[in-house]
Amino acid sequence: MKKLLIPSILASIVLAGCGGSNGGPVTGTTIGLWATTSVKNGNVYTQMDRLANPVVNEVFGTVANDQHKVNDEVGPDQDSRFLKPEIDNFMVNVAGRSQATANVVTSVLVPDTMKADLSQTGNASYLGYETGGATGGKFGGRALTDDVVDISLGIVFGNTVSALGLAPDDGKEIPALTSDNVGSGGKHFKSTFPYLGDPQ
Amino acid sequence: MKKSFIAILAVTSIVAGAAVLGHQKAYASDHADTPAIAANPGTDLTDVYIFPSPSNANNVVLVMNVHPLIDPSTKNSTYLDPNVLYQFKIDNNLDGKEDRVVQVWATGTGPTQKISVAGPNIPPSVGVNNGKLAAYSTMGTFGSAFNPTANIQAYVGVREDPFFFDLEQFFTIFPDRATPINGVPVSDPNTPKALTWRTPGNAVDFLSNGNYDVISIVVEMPKTLLTN
Numbered sequence: 001m002k003k004l005l006i007p008s009i010l011a012s013i014v015l016a017g018c019g020g021s022n023g024g025p026v027t028g029t030t031i032g033l034w035a036t037t038s039v040k041n042g043n044v045y046t047q048m049d050r051l052a053n054p055v056v057n058e059v060f061g062t063v064a065n066d067q068h069k070v071n072d073e074v075g076p077d078q079d080s081r082f083l084k085p086e087i088d089n090f091m092v093n094v095a096g097r098s099q100a101t102a103n104v105v106t107s108v109l110v111p112d113t114m115k116a117d118l119s120q121t122g123n124a125s126y127l128g129y130e131t132g133g134a135t136g137g138k139f140g141g142r143a144l145t146d147d148v149v150d151i152s153l154g155i156v157f158g159n160t161v162s163a164l165g166l167a168p169d170d171g172k173e174i175p176a177l178t179s180d181n182v183g184s185g186g187k188h189f190k191s192t193f194p195y196l197g198d199p200q
Numbered sequence: 201m202k203k204s205f206i207a208i209l210a211v212t213s214i215v216a217g218a219a220v221l222g223h224q225k226a227y228a229s230d231h232a233d234t235p236a237i238a239a240n241p242g243t244d245l246t247d248v249y250i251f252p253s254p255s256n257a258n259n260v261v262l263v264m265n266v267h268p269l270i271d272p273s274t275k276n277s278t279y280l281d282p283n284v285l286y287q288f289k290i291d292n293n294l295d296g297k298e299d300r301v302v303q304v305w306a307t308g309t310g311p312t313q314k315i316s317v318a319g320p321n322i323p324p325s326v327g328v329n330n331g332k333l334a335a336y337s338t339m340g341t342f343g344s345a346f347n348p349t350a351n352i353q354a355y356v357g358v359r360e361d362p363f364f365f366d367l368e369q370f371f372t373i374f375p376d377r378a379t380p381i382n383g384v385p386v387s388d389p390n391t392p393k394a395l396t397w398r399t400p401g402n403a404v405d406f407l408s409n410g411n412y413d414v415i416s417i418v419v420e421m422p423k424t425l426l427t428n
Contacts, residue, residue, distance in 0.1 A: 028293065032291035033250050033290055037242070037286055038243075038328075040285075043331075050245070069236075076291070118260055144251070149364070174395060180397045181400045182365060193261075194355035195254065196418065
């Protein structure tokens with residue numbers, strides 16, 4: 001688990017010391033990214049939806065108690081309060097994983113921002129920052145071709161966490177659930193801006 | 201998979217729920233995370249990406265996709281919601297609060313819809329209630345790439361939905377995840393009803409199979425604008 005957590009912990013410590021909490025400027029090269037949509041509400045625009053890492057709110061967040069709405073309408077700084085217990089519950093009680101494994105997942109996904117180390121020159125690779133490059137590169141972020149479903153399934157149902165040395169193997173893997181067997185082959189990505197495929 | 205869920209729930213509602221509920225009602229049910237989002241697909245975020253520019257090693261590309269399930273019959277008549285403020289939020293010290301934002305919004309609608317870009321810059325306010333930054337004076341048009349300022353490239357338009365996932369089998373495994381849209385209650389939610397995905401030859405990328413598109417907001421800029 002050291003391997004996984006040390007980069008982000010170090011980054012937090014280093015960066016926290018060299019800039020204001022909001023409004024920068026700071027000089028670190030690792031960022032956390034998320035997107036929001038907001039609608040006009042009097043003199044301001046109020047957040048309606050929020051998204052960073054794929055498959056987080058939808059899979060881990062229970063539909064009950066409007067938990068998706070709660071998570072959509074707060075900022076990542078509230079994830080330790082609302083999202084973290086949802087992830088923890090899913091990992092331990094639904095996926096049946098050990099608490100140590102669940103703890104690794106919450107440490108990576110809370111707060112739910114997409115980490116990218118912009119100083120890295122390699123390709124983007126989902127969760128690459130948090131795993132020290134184990135998913136394909138230290139830039140992190142997310143490439144269009146990244147199989148984020150399989151990466152996530154490997155963490156939830158496979159041995160990704162223990163294989164990285166982040167928690168002991170709990171023996172609770174369900175190998176038949178670790179890939180949906182769908183890849184990016186049906187897409188038409190482009191090598192030039194704007195990179196996404198033409199309308200179908 | 202925000203996408204997946206949105207797309208997924210919506211699609212399931214159409215495909216699985218239509219026979220029971222009727223297309224309109226099924227689509228209008230809670231296919232997104234919240235009824236308010238379902239009623240406003242322009243606010244419905246499906247996926248976020250950040251990757252180094254394939255064209256310029258000094259640049260980084262930010263992508264957010266919204267408005268799931270644009271099909272071939274509506275791909276030429278769907279535009280950005282001019283009532284919505286779209287923001288990339290960038291946290292430089294990893295405390296979960298934005299230090300910089302890139303804002304995008306539309307003026308008007310239809311094929312001449314104008315696109316404005318602002319930032320990256322320090323936000324007027326941090327958190328869930330925000331104001332607009334001053335936009336670059338150069339506006340773009342929906343569906344066409346443009347340079348709001350010399351070193352920034354932007355595009356807002358309909359694109360192929362890049363997400364890939366076997367939605368149908370996901371709902372076979374976790375049928376409770378479809379309950380909000382198909383209205384079929386599951387007595388023991390969160391209990392897997394199948395313990396395997398489909399084999400490679402039988403698995404289906406639902407979004408490609410249905411030729412579904414989204415609206416993509418793509419902004420490419422020097423990495424230094426986000427870190428210095």
